[in-house]
Amino acid sequence: MGNEKIHMKYLQLGGIGGRGGVVRFFMLAHGLEYEEELYGMTDGSWTERKESMFKTGENPAGTLPLLEVDGKQVTQHVAAMRYIARVRDLTTGDAYGEFVQDAFADQYQLVRDDWVRHSFGSEEDKKKLKEEVVKRHFKVLDGLITKWQTEKVYLSLGKNGMPLWGDAAAFGIVYDHIKTGAITKEEVDANYPKLAAIYSNFSEIPSVSQWISEKSG
Amino acid sequence: MGNEKIHMKYLQLGGIGGRGGVVRFFMLAHGLEYEEELYGMTDGSWTERKESMFKTGENPAGTLPLLEVDGKQVTQHVAAMRYIARVRDLTTGDAYGEFVQDAFADQYQLVRDDWVRHSFGSEEDKKKLKEEVVKRHFKVLDGLITKWQTEKVYLSLGKNGMPLWGDAAAFGIVYDHIKTGAITKEEVDANYPKLAAIYSNFSEIPSVSQWISEKSG
Numbered sequence: 213m214g215n216e217k218i219h220m221k222y223l224q225l226g227g228i229g230g231r232g233g234v235v236r237f238f239m240l241a242h243g244l245e246y247e248e249e250l251y252g253m254t255d256g257s258w259t260e261r262k263e264s265m266f267k268t269g270e271n272p273a274g275t276l277p278l279l280e281v282d283g284k285q286v287t288q289h290v291a292a293m294r295y296i297a298r299v300r301d302l303t304t305g306d307a308y309g310e311f312v313q314d315a316f317a318d319q320y321q322l323v324r325d326d327w328v329r330h331s332f333g334s335e336e337d338k339k340k341l342k343e344e345v346v347k348r349h350f351k352v353l354d355g356l357i358t359k360w361q362t363e364k365v366y367l368s369l370g371k372n373g374m375p376l377w378g379d380a381a382a383f384g385i386v387y388d389h390i391k392t393g394a395i396t397k398e399e400v401d402a403n404y405p406k407l408a409a410i411y412s413n414f415s416e417i418p419s420v421s422q423w424i425s426e427k428s429g
Numbered sequence: 430m431g432n433e434k435i436h437m438k439y440l441q442l443g444g445i446g447g448r449g450g451v452v453r454f455f456m457l458a459h460g461l462e463y464e465e466e467l468y469g470m471t472d473g474s475w476t477e478r479k480e481s482m483f484k485t486g487e488n489p490a491g492t493l494p495l496l497e498v499d500g501k502q503v504t505q506h507v508a509a510m511r512y513i514a515r516v517r518d519l520t521t522g523d524a525y526g527e528f529v530q531d532a533f534a535d536q537y538q539l540v541r542d543d544w545v546r547h548s549f550g551s552e553e554d555k556k557k558l559k560e561e562v563v564k565r566h567f568k569v570l571d572g573l574i575t576k577w578q579t580e581k582v583y584l585s586l587g588k589n590g591m592p593l594w595g596d597a598a599a600f601g602i603v604y605d606h607i608k609t610g611a612i613t614k615e616e617v618d619a620n621y622p623k624l625a626a627i628y629s630n631f632s633e634i635p636s637v638s639q640w641i642s643e644k645s646g
């Protein structure tokens with residue numbers, strides 16, 4: 213169980229979280245030390261980096277974030293968070309407590325894919341995201357939290373009392389939808405009470421709220 | 430750690446595997462006792478069942494498979510396999526060995542989604558799957574196995590020496606692409622050697638080959 217600073221390569225997305233943002237929020241919540249290497253999406257540095265990832269075999273999927281955790285290269289953001297939780301002994305330590313994180317994160321990945329597809333798509337796509345897609349997805353996510361949660365607010369808690377990868381994913385996806393105008397915080401509060409509770413509690417974790425205020429300021 | 434027979438509710442898909450098929454192959458490989466409750470997709474029984482899943486809250490996502498494992502209802506097929514592996518003590522027991530299963534399974538989910546979208550779509554979709562989509566995806570999956578595998582053939586092995594959820598997903602997705610004519614076994618052998626090795630080794634597990642021969646016979 214190492215304790216070296218985690219290194220994360222990701223995209224320069226400003227105040228938007230993205231997949232790497234979920235990992236960042238997770239690391240912030242757990243007070244893990246990390247450093248970031250961020251690539252610009254418009255200045256060509258990401259295109260160049262992506263090419264070299266394929267060539268060197270650093271990541272055959274050509275996706276970021278790419279993390280280095282105690283000497284191991286890990287990608288696929290949900291699997292990466294679970295790995296960090298495992299090697300830093302942050303997990304719940306019980307099979308069902310981990311299942312609820314895993315299962316929620318699996319459903320979340322569909323929502324993330326749709327958010328990416330629509331948010332960076334045509335005006336028509338953005339309209340569809342706002343009017344239909346986000347409502348359908350958030351209803352399902354809220355229902356799954358209701359069914360699975362083992363704690364008052366979160367799905368389950370790690371040994372240190374902090375939320376884990378599924379809860380970080382829940383926070384991150386609500387954050388990105390609000391940030392890009394696909395939904396308002398008021399709509400989340402009014403219609404998706406379980407998601408709203410995770411969003412609000414997670415955003416009040418001091419390290420998280422500090423990151424957010426620096427990015428919005 | 431219970432030992433009751435696992436109950437799986439899934440769709441009647443004949444010889445195609447689908448998401449539930451991956452769980453079934455996983456259970457077969459590990460010699461787990463299970464029983465199935467399969468719903469017809471054309472006789473209205475699935476539509477009816479889906480409605481009741483929403484209403485009763487049995488699965489707010491409205492998806493199958495839905496498993497009952499020692500009294501717990503578990504859904505989201507990858508999370509479900511990991512849960513079964515955990516409660517039946519089948520995992521590798523080391524963080525990186527589990528990471529490679531998790532990370533591969535995350536990438537696989539994208540491939541699964543695209544397979545579903547195209548296989549059950551228009552003729553144009555089926556053509557696109559065969560000519561372009563499967564090649565792109567299988568190249569990435571093969572590259573990820575090269576990067577991540579910790580064993581000669583499989584990504585990693587459980588304590589019982591059998592392959593785990595990521596390897597079951599690899600087998601299942603190749604199986605479904607071949608079964609639906611999106612690719613041939615010969616093409617897999619010729620172009621994706623790592624996937625081919627997992628496919629061939631997994632299909633030779635006696636319980637798995639028996640299931641396949643009964644379905645093809």
